Amino acid sequence: MHDLTRCVHHPAVDEEGYASLAVPTHRASTIVYKDAASFAARKYRGFDGYTYGLHGTPTTRTLEAQLTALHGGVRTVLVPSGQAAVTIVMLSVLMPGDKVLIPDHVYPPVRSFCEDYLVPRGIAYGVYDPLIGAGIAELIDDRTKLVWVESPGSGTMEVQDVPAIVQAAKAKGALVGCDNTWATPLIFKPLAHGADFACEALTKYVGGHSDLLLGSVTVSDIGLRQKMKETLRAFGVGVSPDECQLALRGIETMGLRVAHMGKVSEDFARRLTHSPAVEQVLHPALPSCPGHEFWKRDMGRSSGVFSIVLKPVADATLEAALTALKVFAIGASWGGTRSLIAPMAMKGDRTVNPWTPDGTVLRISIGLEDADDLWNDLDALLVALEQKPTAKVA
Numbered sequence: 001m002h003d004l005t006r007c008v009h010h011p012a013v014d015e016e017g018y019a020s021l022a023v024p025t026h027r028a029s030t031i032v033y034k035d036a037a038s039f040a041a042r043k044y045r046g047f048d049g050y051t052y053g054l055h056g057t058p059t060t061r062t063l064e065a066q067l068t069a070l071h072g073g074v075r076t077v078l079v080p081s082g083q084a085a086v087t088i089v090m091l092s093v094l095m096p097g098d099k100v101l102i103p104d105h106v107y108p109p110v111r112s113f114c115e116d117y118l119v120p121r122g123i124a125y126g127v128y129d130p131l132i133g134a135g136i137a138e139l140i141d142d143r144t145k146l147v148w149v150e151s152p153g154s155g156t157m158e159v160q161d162v163p164a165i166v167q168a169a170k171a172k173g174a175l176v177g178c179d180n181t182w183a184t185p186l187i188f189k190p191l192a193h194g195a196d197f198a199c200e201a202l203t204k205y206v207g208g209h210s211d212l213l214l215g216s217v218t219v220s221d222i223g224l225r226q227k228m229k230e231t232l233r234a235f236g237v238g239v240s241p242d243e244c245q246l247a248l249r250g251i252e253t254m255g256l257r258v259a260h261m262g263k264v265s266e267d268f269a270r271r272l273t274h275s276p277a278v279e280q281v282l283h284p285a286l287p288s289c290p291g292h293e294f295w296k297r298d299m300g301r302s303s304g305v306f307s308i309v310l311k312p313v314a315d316a317t318l319e320a321a322l323t324a325l326k327v328f329a330i331g332a333s334w335g336g337t338r339s340l341i342a343p344m345a346m347k348g349d350r351t352v353n354p355w356t357p358d359g360t361v362l363r364i365s366i367g368l369e370d371a372d373d374l375w376n377d378l379d380a381l382l383v384a385l386e387q388k389p390t391a392k393v394a
Helices: 003-008 036-040 058-071 082-093 108-121 133-139 162-171 222-235 241-251 254-272 292-298 315-323 371-386
Strands: 075-079 099-103 124-128 144-150 175-179 197-201 215-219 278-282 305-310 340-344 361-365
Touching: 058 075, 058 215, 058 241, 075 082, 075 222, 082 108, 082 144, 082 175, 082 197, 082 215, 082 222, 099 108, 108 124, 124 133, 133 162, 144 162, 162 175, 162 292, 215 222, 254 278, 254 305, 254 371, 315 340, 315 371
Parallel strands: 099 124, 099 144, 144 175, 175 197
Antiparallel strands: 075 215, 197 215, 278 305, 305 361, 340 361
């Protein structure tokens, strides 16, 4: 064997006695076969086998299996983001002439996908009051093939009556998908309540460190997994084993992180109800939050994200107060170790129930900093918003 050949043929090494707690990162584009017959028969390996790196390696399979176990499903499909998890479901089960129902508080890019992508291709969508519960039955017609839920809702945190919506949808032959990113399977398991799809933005609590983009869809029907895998194969969509390895590392501490963040978020939410600068606190654990009774019945504990509605202040005053933050960072996404604040514009995102408060909505994501440091930073922001400009002396 010449040197150039030795450069590209790796020698076999003895792995006897080697064992690691870490999941190996298997990177691959090409999958090699032991003989020509195996290569010719590769299509019979199915989606659980290994045929090409785009369709999975042992690293991605490990993450899929772990998420499947947590959700109590039969299979999990991995996609490049949380938004992709939602859209791949819709692309897999909706055809021209069909219709999907989405809640009024849905993650705004999902609404945009329905309007800008599905509608031009002959797939209709309807928007419903997230608190409609069993009343959604009146909106489900023969065209409706999918009902989407997101609980709690993006920004405004309404908790939906998922079991009632599922029951109504099933009675009319519609599938149900649930964006479960806020709760994670540690707090709520959509499949156990009858949903067909449990979607997660693994970018958030599973990754846990603000350094990866990944999404997942877990199902209890192998046929639905087949449809999604066929769609992904047609689009040429896959995920990186390196991202999956980060998710596998993050998921090991997710239980502790979510539990801590949830306790701090509930404590802060209760304290914030007494702030003169705050019009309303939107946290599922508070009785004043829309859908609190469903949170209490179906979840009972919290993750680290909630919102507050500020009393109206001048834009310059709010910008200065936010800029002065020392511990909280200003940014989108959430679920990482750093605490975040994100000002949100809600009025343009509602069509069923208009958003009427005039004050800015601040979405707060609790991280792992010391709770006293976080509270002092947040309190300083609110105190700055309480101060009124002094009148000029003539």
